[in-house]
Amino acid sequence: MNHSGMTSSEWLEVIEAMEEVAPYYDRVNQLITLGMAERWRAEVATQADEEDVVLEVGSGPGTFARHLRARRVYCLEPSGSLIRMSRDGLPDEPYELIRGVGERVPLASGSVDKVFCSFSFRDFRDRDAGASEMLRVLREGGELFIADVAKPPPSPMAKLLEMHVRHIVPVMARVAVHQSARKRLSKDPYRKFAETYDAFGFTSFYERLLRSKGFDDVSTKPLRLGGATLTRGKKPWKSTS
Numbered sequence: 001m002n003h004s005g006m007t008s009s010e011w012l013e014v015i016e017a018m019e020e021v022a023p024y025y026d027r028v029n030q031l032i033t034l035g036m037a038e039r040w041r042a043e044v045a046t047q048a049d050e051e052d053v054v055l056e057v058g059s060g061p062g063t064f065a066r067h068l069r070a071r072r073v074y075c076l077e078p079s080g081s082l083i084r085m086s087r088d089g090l091p092d093e094p095y096e097l098i099r100g101v102g103e104r105v106p107l108a109s110g111s112v113d114k115v116f117c118s119f120s121f122r123d124f125r126d127r128d129a130g131a132s133e134m135l136r137v138l139r140e141g142g143e144l145f146i147a148d149v150a151k152p153p154p155s156p157m158a159k160l161l162e163m164h165v166r167h168i169v170p171v172m173a174r175v176a177v178h179q180s181a182r183k184r185l186s187k188d189p190y191r192k193f194a195e196t197y198d199a200f201g202f203t204s205f206y207e208r209l210l211r212s213k214g215f216d217d218v219s220t221k222p223l224r225l226g227g228a229t230l231t232r233g234k235k236p237w238k239s240t241s
């Protein structure tokens with residue numbers, strides 16, 4: 001794994017790890033973020049307007065999508081079992097569940113107003129290709145939002161967060177899974193999370209990548225209490241001159 005992506009087999013391991021923890025995903029997230037995960041998702045979802053056509057890339061079991069209020073919500077997710085979970089959890093409208101990857105979005109160019117990656121961009125196999133595709137499907141003036149766990153530059157706060165991810169999260173994740181699953185998930189149910197957190201996640205990297213792809217007005221702000229961040233970028237309007 002490195003800043004811009006991972007090999008196919010590394011990526012498949014990330015997807016498998018996500019499928020394994022899916023039944024406990026919400027509970028684990030709430031515990032490891034000390035109850036903040038749902039607040040962060042709700043805060044990010046306020047960026048969508050009711051009239052928008054929205055794409056969520058890496059929708060998993062539908063945890064973020066259920067917060068969205070929009071005219072149409074496309075949920076793109078590579079895992080068949082996670083798509084099935086979100087089908088059970090989300091109403092028919094305004095959602096459309098699509099199996100696929102962010103590196104190859106099966107939607108027309110310029111067809112969506114907003115794209116959201118809620119804690120999923122770090123899991124892309126090829127973030128470079130993903131950023132280009134998300135720019136392609138956005139209409140001019142449309143916006144991309146990437147929410148991720150905070151990874152500040154070296155500082156005492158960064159050290160604390162790193163210790164949390166490395167040492168506290170694995171214990172909390174084991175506590176949150178059902179007793180019967182503990183043996184099966186004998187190592188650390190969130191082991192891939194620590195790996196992807198180590199390999200990627202600096203918002204300066206996300207910002208540089210978005211600018212290099214042609215996004216405008218790229219910026220990052222902390223979400224509530226600073227444990228997560230929201231990076232955004234806008235598809236430029238075509239110059240008429």
Ligand SMILES: C[S@@+](CC[C@H](N)C(=O)[O-])C[C@H]1O[C@@H](n2cnc3c(N)ncnc32)[C@H](O)[C@@H]1O
Pocket residue numbers: 015018041057058059060061062063064076077078079082100101102103117118119120123124125126
């Ligand atoms: C940590 S989960 C986030 C789920 C949900 N968005 C949330 O807020 O909880 C990351 C999701 O991204 C998906 N994913 C991984 N690689 C992807 C890719 N290349 N394109 C689209 N989704 C991907 C995974 O299958 C997983 O469901």
